[in-house]
Amino acid sequence: MSLPYRQIGEGTRGPTRGGIVCVSDHASNQVPGGIDLRIDPALMNEHIGVDIGVEGIAEEMAANHGIPAYLATVSRLVVDLHREEDHPGVVPQTSDGHVIHGNMGVDVEERLSSIYRPYHEAMAKWLDKRDPSLIISLHSFTPKLATSDEPRPWEVAFLYNQDDRAARIAIQFFAEEGFTVGDNEPYSGRQLNATMNRHAEPFGRPYLATEIRQDLIATAQGQKHWARLLAKVASRVAQELG
Template sequence: MAIAGETAVIDGRPYEQIGGITASGIVCVADHASNFVPDDIPLGVAPELMEQHVAIDIGVHGVATRMAHRHGIPAHLAQVSRLVVDLHREEDHPNVVPTSSDGYIIPGNIGANLESRLERFHRPYHNALAQWLEAQNPKLILSLHSFTPAMASCDKPRPWDLSLLYNQDDRAARLAIRLFGELGLNVGDNEPYSGAELNATMNRHAEAHGRPYCFIEVRQDRIATRADQSRWAAMIAEVAGRVALALE
């Protein structure tokens, strides 16, 4: 099942890649761009839950595809929901196949065959991403996510329009925080999550190889419509281009 306009499944793979070798040196990765669940994996959750943040980073697929098609930033995007397997977790992370998320129980994942999920989805996704990045040899990686205005399990509001997350390598993040701030946006610095604790994909594919990256979290209500997605795609592409130039 999928949100209209959010995602499509291509060739049964856990990922899709949009765009060729980039001339800009900037690429985009989106681990939570899909809410697709294969028919042979019954999660046992209400259908409406699959259209919420627990299943997909709302708006991310639209922003990433627009950056690829309109701004020359190729994308590597997930084609499976994080409720099937969380591609933004290490293989040994306790929530790589979540049994609960934001207060919701995921019955179909209790006692699930972890090795099967990893072999079918997680490893092909990351193996393909590693090969793709080797071919792209990017100057800058954009890791694109979205977050909710408030957690379902906690009504404390999140005021940021977007946040930049990082672990040890904050070269690109520091530049991006300043540039987005100059656009009048409320920019979080390692909020509402810390990249020191939640940075699996960039730890593996960026920091481990010395590749600069911006882990961008956009508040999902800012990118909920196609018009908003187009506007944010242009804005992120512009800032990313300036960051890449500053890093040279």
């Protein structure tokens, strides 16, 4: 099995300490060989299989804005890297009304040992080498769930658990720019913040747990636009936090 992550945007001199970095747990819709999820393959390109748009944004920030990235290379339907190991949905059996037949009765421990733990162990080392001033935890959300009639009006949102230092600055910035900004929306970081709870909050590392609405970043043009916006606000946040 190939590595469950990839690292992009490093300079020829290797890691730079103290800068801004990006991590994205749901950047891929790939399913490793030997795993059959037994769902319609078209669903892998929808929001249940991948955070639409985030890979392109991360690649753009790495290439043109000096923000290296650590990206998952395995779909969230194989194992959800943004859940705790003991979370009931770490290997999801359903997602937005779809049954993931291939995950019924699966050996969860095997998925954790072969994919989940190597991913997070390597991320810990990657972050330790960089000692970042700010982590962008990059996600995207569907404008409306299939299982809900409630629209999600926010264009961008920032989540947090205990540490809201960076989120507060970013929320204010985007609100001043005229965006509809979510504060711990479309779900609360106090319930779902697994990766930053593990890699940021215990170390006092400021982070922007960012959610961007998927219809805004489904194209390369949209991804470039939001990469510029996010790089701009991240730089401002890092400066204000000192």
